[in-house]
Amino acid sequence: MFFKAIHTRMKIVLLMIFLFFILIIGKVFYIQVFQYKKLNKYASSLWSRNLPIEANRGKIFDRNGVVLADNITTTSLVLIPNQIKDKEKTAEALASILNVTKEEMMKHVSKKTSIERVHPEGRRLSYEIADKINDLKLPGVYLVKESKREYPYDTVLSHTLGFVGIDNQGLSGLELMYDQYLTGSYGAIKYFSDAKGARLKLNEVYEKPQDGINMTLTINxxxxxxxxxxxxxxxxxxxxxxxxxxxxxxxxxxxxxxxxxxxxxxxxxxxxxxxxxxxxxxxxxxxxxxxxxxxxxxxxxxxxxxxxxxxxxxxxxxxxxxxxxxxxxxxxxxxxxxxxxxxxxxxxxxxxxxxxxxxxxxxxxxxxxxxxxxxxxxxxxxxxxxxxxxxxxxxxxxxxxxxxxxxxxxxxxxxxxxxxxxxxxxxxxxxxxxxxxxxxxxxxxxxxxxxxxxxxxxxxxxxxxxxxxxxxxxxxxxxxxxxxxxxxxxxxxxxxxxxxxxxxxxxxxxxxxxxxxxxxxxxxxxxxxxxxxxxxxxxxxxxxxxxxxxxxxxxxxxxxGIEKRTGASEKEYKYGEKKYVEVPNVTGLSVKEAMTKLGSFKVEFSGTGELVSYQSPTAGEKIYEGETVRLMLTE
Amino acid sequence: MKEKKFNLLLFLSILAISIFGLIMIYSASYIWAEYKFHDPFKFVKNQGLFFLIGVVLMIFISRIDFRLYRKHANKILGLCILLLILVLIPGVGTVRNGSRSWFGIGSFGIQPSEFTKLGLIIFTSKYLCKNEKDMKSVKRGVLPILGLTLSIFGLIMLQPDFGTGTIIVMTIIGILFVGGVSFKFFFKIGIVGVIGIVGLIAIAPYRLARILSFLDPWKDPLGSGFQIIQSLYAIGPGGLLGLGFGNSIQKHFYLPEPQTDFIFSIISEEFGFLGVLIVTSLFLCIIISGFKIAHESSDLFGKYLAFGIIFQLSFQAILNLCVVVGLIPVTGVTLPFLSYGGSSLLITLCSMGIVLNISRSGR
Missing domain, CATH: 3.40.710.10 (DD-peptidase/beta-lactamase superfamily)
Incomplete structure (x- = not known):
């Protein structure tokens, strides 16, 4: 009878242990199935490090497709300090290539951050410099693509187009007003890293950058x-x-x-x-x-x-x-x-x-x-x-x-x-x-x-x-x-x-x-x-x-492509005003003949010789009396 | 009393879960071991040694008549208490992870509280047998043994080691429950327990932060919620089938000391829900076998002893798993068989040896 009482109570305890195990298994199931998406997302963002890839900024065209604001691709230096084993050596090598002091470079390579951009010395590098850095094959040293704004016609339309800063952000003009359209979104090379920043041997994910929206102006x-x-x-x-x-x-x-x-x-x-x-x-x-x-x-x-x-x-x-x-x-x-x-x-x-x-x-x-x-x-x-x-x-x-x-x-x-x-x-x-x-x-x-x-x-x-x-x-x-x-x-x-x-x-x-x-x-x-x-x-x-x-x-x-009009109101000449007259054809004539024909114009010569080989303005163009006609002479 | 057959299912389950534990300790720890000791096998070698000694001891103990412990119960507990006092003396006991709980021998460490866990079960089982008639009386039967338990709890809290202390108290209460103490008493204990917990929080407010962190770990993601968030980041991405053996990402310094308290997170991450089912099944297999042995034992002392050992194992496992999956606040309790810890594995295997011996005696 006494054993029976013990056994009953043991069964109660066993039942409770069962219940707890079911509760635990249930919670794990909830975490791994229902919270899977959320936790996986959070965890991925904890594990993954992004090497950013800059998108091209939207181009600006004139009404006929002439490019007024373009992009050129450059590379920039990115460091992942936790992956740099030999900080001294890395700093020294980079410093000599980028022409900065080693102390300056040491600051970058030993910075407590997951990703360090070497700014501004390491931005917008030329191909030669980028090649040199690439050849070193140093761990934790990366070159990423960056896009730089280029204005092929320099000062043309400058106030209206505006300009961008070092990070390709619009700072004035249309570049500023339409910045949200012109700016693309960064892509990235995503890789997994451990909590100390070292790279894990897992697959990288490439996320394509999204280029900015192109803009066409009414400008001709x-x-x-x-x-x-x-x-x-x-x-x-x-x-x-x-x-x-x-x-x-x-x-x-x-x-x-x-x-x-x-x-x-x-x-x-x-x-x-x-x-x-x-x-x-x-x-x-x-x-x-x-x-x-x-x-x-x-x-x-x-x-x-x-x-x-x-x-x-x-x-x-x-x-x-x-x-x-x-x-x-x-x-x-x-x-x-x-x-x-x-x-x-x-x-x-x-x-x-x-x-x-x-x-x-x-x-x-x-x-x-x-x-x-x-x-x-x-x-x-x-x-x-x-x-x-x-x-x-x-x-x-x-x-x-x-x-x-x-x-x-x-x-x-x-x-x-x-x-x-x-x-x-x-x-x-x-x-x-x-x-x-x-x-x-x-x-x-x-x-x-x-x-x-x-x-x-x-x-x-x-x-x-x-x-x-x-x-x-x-x-x-x-x-x-x-x-x-x-x-x-x-x-x-x-x-x-x-x-x-x-x-x-x-x-x-x-x-x-x-x-x-x-x-x-x-x-x-x-x-x-x-x-x-x-x-x-x-x-x-x-x-x-x-x-x-x-x-x-x-x-x-x-x-x-505007067509010439007929029936235009003729220009009336005021007293004392210079007349607007057609230039006669003098090409092929002798200098003397030409001078006679061009009596009402000033004449300038270039070259030496007796024959007119070329005239400017050409025959048929209208210029004011007394304006200059240039003649090129040959023997 | 006729000899029963050796309980093979229990023995094999114990071996299976311990070996799986060794493999997972390797997988969970090699990153840390490489980083700290430049030896990826550092932890698994330690644990492997204890495992071998433990298995030998388990087989040896399974051949020693458990009734021997009843005779020496007082001496065993006395020795444990002595060690508990000694470990508190600076210079004798060493501090690890903020608690003076260890006798350090080189890189090995032995926790007297682990031995006390077993010693007190033996003593209580004997006490219940001896005072069978008095157990209906709270004053004469229950209070003396409870007083002793709480004193030992007090000693352990001086280290301090709240997790082990709680396990010891709860195990004794479990044995008393089975031993026929009235339900009314446990209701009262429950109230006292609640008051006690409130009191402990009042003394050390960091415990309140732990409780809050379990309710919403993201409130303080870098402080009190840190461990549980890191655990969830391991369990969640594991999904149904896991990332595969060795592929845990959280063990790469995200989850601190992943081979100890949070090894179950790494198991969940690498083997997914399937792995969780396998591990819990092995535990349930051991637990059910243990309960069956206690049930079938014709010796009252053996019944209490087997129940006490298995109940303690179950309680500790549940406590650890509840922490890992975020059901209760972080308490700092390891998972039996699986977590890294030499003396813990040793004592667990020895305890299992006792249970195996009890199973031989039968009805």
């Missing part, structure tokens, strides 16, 4: 290059404080070219000041536009039916009295009796004051705002300015008068070119943009695409046509003559604005500008050029900015 590289060249020429010729230019497709708001001076080299960004780098003048600068703004007044007057350009006449006596102020015309003594078309051609200030008075301040300011002034255009670039308009309550007759010809308002270049695009494209204001699309690098699938955005309809098709016609005659008959291109119907408007400093106009310091477009019957490109404080020249938009715009337009004709 040929036009951009032309603009850059012209601005460079302007800088060397006039040594201005600043210079800028934009080219836009007026039918879409696409920016075809954009640049300014001073600019910078994105690969050497540290050599420049923050201002030089960050001020993308075409969208940042705000200043009084001067006469280019008259296009807005003109469009408004025409849209409101307040003037008949060809029939109505106006007599300019050289100044006009508005309340207590006498507003002078830029031409001393005035333009005399003229039609309003001639007022536009001559950029006559009193004429525009009259137009402004006819329009009235509410309507004029209403249109100014409708054309997009006083607020940001919303262009997809960093650092846009919004400009300043008079507060309507404070606009008296004088302010109305000056606004009508472009004084007392402050605008940005991008606002102006966008507004003028609207005035000449049939009356539609577009939102300007520069990023055309973002594409997957491998499949080229579109991730994001920008299409032309209509902001509003500002003026009618009819009015727009009249504006184009008037501006065409500014170039063929008026102040914009220097932008004339035979057969391509150039329209445009000059501008000369005094700069304001401390609330006063500065003396002899102007921003001269020109807004030109072609063909005037169906504009495909608008170019705006502004030169700030050109030196050694009469500071007029027509003399400084118009020829620059003309050169850009000339290149754009080729770049865009």
């Amino acid at each position: 590289y040929e036009i951009q290059a032309s603009l850059e060249r012209e601005l460079d020429n302007a800088v060397s010729k006039y040594n201005p404080d600043q210079a800028l230019g934009i080219a836009m497709d007026p039918k879409t708001g696409e920016i075809l070219a954009i640049s300014s001076r001073p600019n910078f080299s994105p690969s050497h960004y540290s050599d420049y000041t923050i201002e030089e780098i960050n001020r993308n003048l075409p969208i940042w600068a705000t200043y009084e536009p001067g006469s280019t703004f008259k296009i807005i007044t003109l469009a408004t007057a025409l849209e409101e039916n307040l003037v008949d350009l060809e029939k109505e006449k106006f007599t300019d006596t050289g100044s006009i009295q508005v309340e207590n102020a006498r507003i002078k015309c830029w031409k001393h003594g005035g333009h005399g009796n003229q039609t309003f078309l001639e007022v536009v051609e001559n950029s006559c200030n009193p004429g525009f004051v009259v137009l402004g008075q006819r329009i009235g301040k509410e309507t004029l300011f209403d249109y100014i705002k409708k054309f997009g002034f006083g607020q940001k255009t919303g262009v997809d670039l960093n650092g846009e300015g919004s400009g300043i308009l008079f507060n309507l309550d404070k606009v008296g007759p004088v302010e109305l008068a000056t606004t009508a010809f472009g004084q007392g308002v402050s605008v940005t270049p991008i606002q102006q070119i966008t507004a003028v695009s609207a005035a000449i494209n049939g009356g539609t204001l577009f939102k300007p943009y520069i990023v055309k699309s973002l594409n997957e690098p491998e499949t080229n699938t579109i991730v994001k695409e920008t299409t032309p955005t209509v902001v509003r309809k500002v003026i009618s098709e009819d009015t727009s046509e009249k504006v184009r016609m008037a501006l065409e005659s500014v170039v063929s008959n008026g102040t914009g003559g220097n932008a004339f291109i035979e057969g391509y119907r150039v329209g445009g408007k000059t501008g000369t604005a005094q700069k304001v400093k401390d609330g006063r106009y500065m003396v002899g310091n102007y921003i001269v500008s020109f807004m030109g477009f072609l063909p005037a019957d169906d504009p495909e490109i608008v170019v705006y050029i502004a030169i700030d404080n050109a030196k050694g020249v009469t500071q007029y938009g027509g003399t400084v900015a118009a020829p620059i715009a003309r050169n850009v337009l000339l290149d754009a004709i080729n770049a865009l």
Whole structure:
């Protein structure tokens, strides 16, 4: 009986032991089956070490596929200190190859970290150095691929493209704005290591890096290059404080070219000041536009039916009295009796004051705002300015008068070119943009695409046509003559604005500008050029900015394949103005014969001999009388 | 009393689990051994020596009549207590892992508390036989032996070795339970136990951190939760079939001293759930055989002795496994047969020799 009691209690104990074993087995099953995924993931991240592989940054293309921002592959040195057995020897070998002190290298090889990048001496290594390191075959010393940003055209489009830092991170411009798209994601070689960092003999896992998204701009590289060249020429010729230019497709708001001076080299960004780098003048600068703004007044007057350009006449006596102020015309003594078309051609200030008075301040300011002034255009670039308009309550007759010809308002270049695009494209204001699309690098699938955005309809098709016609005659008959291109119907408007400093106009310091477009019957490109404080020249938009715009337009004709027009309004020659004449063919003639034929030109020779073997410009091209024709001579 | 056949199943199970233990000690320890002693076989050689001595002793002891211990029970326990006192004296006892629990002989170490575990079981079995009638009385029967047990617990806590102390107390309580002490008493002991645990926590707050770490080891992953997290990182990735023999990653310095308390984690990692089932099956095989021997023994002293030895083995195994799989806080108890530890393996094998001898006596 007593044994029975013992046995009963023993069975109770055995049962409990069983229960505990079942509980333990159950817990193990739970850990190994239900928690398997989670624990395996955690444990893998504990065991694995990553040798990072940098992804390529997304490339930036112009609209025709020209690469504006590229990548070159370099290698960088990575150390895994725990795998380096002989620290002294390793440090010494690396120090001599990388040309640093051994002490410096010792710091890297004995650092208490799982992975040490030797920064900056070991970054972006040349192939020779990388080869040397590779040949040593030192344990714990690795070379990993790194991708370095490359700007094949250096300073071209620098403000807009921006630049990247040593870790390929976007620091300014589009590189910064679209950094999240352009940046790829790191890949890695994953290997397992023990808790002391030594590498375990287990399979490595290669994780492919994901390259960044490619970006296509609305920029046309040929036009951009032309603009850059012209601005460079302007800088060397006039040594201005600043210079800028934009080219836009007026039918879409696409920016075809954009640049300014001073600019910078994105690969050497540290050599420049923050201002030089960050001020993308075409969208940042705000200043009084001067006469280019008259296009807005003109469009408004025409849209409101307040003037008949060809029939109505106006007599300019050289100044006009508005309340207590006498507003002078830029031409001393005035333009005399003229039609309003001639007022536009001559950029006559009193004429525009009259137009402004006819329009009235509410309507004029209403249109100014409708054309997009006083607020940001919303262009997809960093650092846009919004400009300043008079507060309507404070606009008296004088302010109305000056606004009508472009004084007392402050605008940005991008606002102006966008507004003028609207005035000449049939009356539609577009939102300007520069990023055309973002594409997957491998499949080229579109991730994001920008299409032309209509902001509003500002003026009618009819009015727009009249504006184009008037501006065409500014170039063929008026102040914009220097932008004339035979057969391509150039329209445009000059501008000369005094700069304001401390609330006063500065003396002899102007921003001269020109807004030109072609063909005037169906504009495909608008170019705006502004030169700030050109030196050694009469500071007029027509003399400084118009020829620059003309050169850009000339290149754009080729770049865009614009056809020659017939029935263009012929250029009218003013008294004393040089004629625009065709160069005769003199190639193959004797020097004497050639000299006779080229009577109205200057002639320069190169080479020696009696026969002309080559001429520049070639026969049929038109240049101004008195310009130079170069001849190459042979025996 | 007729002679029964030698219990072959128990003997083979013991050999199987011990040899498996040796193999796993090698697999778990060679990284550490190479790192610390430049000899990957360092631990397995030590343990192998103890295993050989242990097996010889087990076979030898299985031929010694267990009734002999009853006669010498007092002397055996007396000697154990003497050793427990001696080990506390600095210079005599050496400190390993923060506890003065060892007599160091070269790189070998012997823990007197391991011998005490067996000595006290022998003494208690004899005590129960002798005072069979008094066991209904708490005052006359239970308190004296419990008092003795708690004194020994006190001595062990001076080292301190909470794990071994707990095993000794729980084993004696288990034997008393089987010996017919009333349920009411165990209920009271339970309450006292809870109060005791609370008291111990109050004295040494690090124990509370251990308890918290078992509830959510990720709260303090580098401190109190460290070991259990490392254990889970071994068990979890093992999955159903394991990473294969020798392929544990956690033994590469992630899990500290993987050949001792946490060897079961490495087994789980290398052999997966399948390995866990095999190891637990071997344990259950030994435990069931042991219970059967206790059940079938016609000698009351042999019954208590066999039960006590097997109960202690079961309790220690469960305590270790519960820690390793994160069911209870870390206590620092090794897994019998499998964990590295010479004197522990030696005593376990000797105990098994006693059980084997009891099995011969039969009913």
